[in-house]
Amino acid sequence: MSDNEIEILLVEDSPDDLEMALRALRKAHLTNRIQVARDGAEALDFIFGTGAHVGRKVENGPKVILLDLKLPKVDGLEVLRRVKGDPRTRKIPVVVLTSSKEQPDVTECYNLGVNSYIVKPVNFESFAGAVAELGMYWLLLNQRPQG
């Protein structure tokens, strides 16, 4: 599988949440082209073709980024800021998946141009459902702008 075929970039530091999200995507048959980043720096390297991902073309970005907010090294807000601040990546849909319902986070994310803001439900079925629906929506249903 080449980098260029990646459809979902899943940025998640918690191994538990990661496992549950991957399982949910697997169940929804959306697993074939997932790239996982465990912190914000790794996510940025992948998106912008730097570090371990040198040579990857920025233009072949993932179709959707599922982004946790609280991340080691570079936090989710910064990743969001960088993605939405660069004309090459601005059009990639970013879905923030967080456990925080606190208002400042939500407002900040929308200010930065997030496409969706989802609070991770404590309830397992809702969590699995939410992740699967998100993947489905952004990959299959949503029409991306051309170019």
Place this chain on the structure above:
Amino acid sequence: MDRWVLKVARPEAMATDNKINQPLKELHELKAALDEHSIVAITDPQGKITYVNDKFCSISGYARAELLGQDHRLINSGHHPKEFIRNLWTTIAQGNVWHGEIKNRTKDGTGYWVETTIVPFLDDTGKPRQYVAIRTDITQRKQAESEILKLNAELEMRVARRTAELEAANKELEAFSYSVSHDLRAPLRAINGFAGIVLEDFGSLLPPEGRDYLERVRNGGKSMGQLIDDLLTFARLSRQSLALHRINTSRLVQDAWLELKPAVNGRLIETRFGELPPCDGDPVLLKQVWVNLLSNAAKYTRGRTPAVVEVGCDQIDGDQAYFVRDNGVGFDMQYANKLFGVFQRLHRAEDFEGTGVGLAIVQRVIHRHGGRVWATAELDRGATFYFTLNRQKT
């Protein structure tokens, strides 16, 4: 001598004719009274003292002989800026009366405050001939004033410090709820999630008892999640500032009921929502109040046929009191005082689910609106929750 004060000082030397004596006598008495009340001094146009009364001598601590012929600046305290003194002299030199408060200095250097009126008397050419100064000792009042100013300043400082402390505490609370919502929910999700995954993927491999226990793990996690959410809501409602608006209460109640619809889906509940007068308050917070009261009414009428939820407004003790009445299981009034406490529950969890935060939220919001909330009930015969909103929009 052209100073009338000296002339009237010797009334016995005046003509005996009553027609002349009478006004002089009155003048004399007026002066005697004035001397009782006021500190009096007269200076020439250059400010040289030509007359002082006894009060002047006693308050300044100088003997009369030490004052007469001296420059009036002798008693200047140096307290007032040059500008102030210049303004005084300009005023009276132009023939105008000056009025104000001055700090002077006694012979031994102590300051004293006098409320002062200086009246210039002019000669035929319109130039000041002499200045008569009448003063009242206001030292005590000034001391009291400065005491008050000092106390006020101290008070303001304490208020400022207290406010800063409160703001810091508020920030801390905010940071705390933030970390609660982030950090506590994550492990809960894992407990809940993996218990669910085991049930889903390997449930068939477990004996019924094992499945039951795993189900309990999930339920425990679920209710803890609800608890955390409710507590965070409670904390947020407590610190969020009120945005007061005129509210169409009937519509607010309808909206709240619509929000509950999914939760009571399938149940037959008869609603009697009367016309409700509008109120002034924070629409978001008050909607939460109605949602909580209505959902309680719906919850505790479970099993009744028909379940009846009534909403209305009564005049109680001169206040407009909204109420939500139901025909549910009610409660024993001897526990009414526990009703609004956080985590207080009057029913067993297996009978009626809940975290015990809903009514605490109701009370917090109502109190923040300056109102009160109370309930009446009878075991097994329904309950009525009342609240008032005293804060009136003017």
